[in-house]
Structure formats: structure tokens, C-alpha cells
Amino acid sequence: MSITVEQLKTKLIDKLAATHVEIEDVSDGCGAKFVAKIVSSKFDGLSLLEQHRLVNEAIADEMNLIHSFRMKTMTPEKFAAESSK
Known part of the structure; x- marks a missing residue:
């Protein structure tokens, strides 16, 4: 069984109240x-x-199915500053 981008994205939005997720x-x-x-x-x-x-x-449950998960995390303020460059 594999995990999809959409499953990960939905989980992160729900659990972290993420305002932006790119996977x-x-x-x-x-x-x-x-x-x-x-x-x-x-x-x-x-x-x-x-x-x-x-x-x-x-995403603890999903991590059992994932071999590699590289992430960049940031606050909305940092994201806005980075996006305006």
C-alpha cells in the first residue's frame, strides 16, 4: 500500500491548520x-x-509507509516575506 500526495496534504491541513501545503x-x-x-x-x-x-x-501513521520525507516548515509571516521576494 502506498500513500498519496492528497492524503498527506489533507492530513497536514487538518492536524496543523496549515494555510499552505506543497507536496x-x-x-x-x-x-x-x-x-x-x-x-x-x-x-x-x-x-x-x-x-x-x-x-x-x-503524519505518524503514514510515516510507516514512507521511506523519505523532506520538509520545509515556516510560519505564515515567513512565507509571506519569502513569497514577496
């Missing part, structure tokens, strides 16, 4: 390697490690 399947279709950008106000005041832990907790 790319980089596993040539096997659904085992993903790269993600996640924007959530729940990351406010947290270290990068704490942000990544929140993401890992949100």
Missing part, C-alpha cells in the same frame, strides 16, 4: 518519497526541530 512525490510513483513545504501558525515561536516534530506527529 511533491519524488519516488517515481511508488509513493514512498516526498518533499514538502508546510505553512502553519502553529509553528509560531517554535524551533525548527519542534516544527518538524509537530509534522512528524501529524
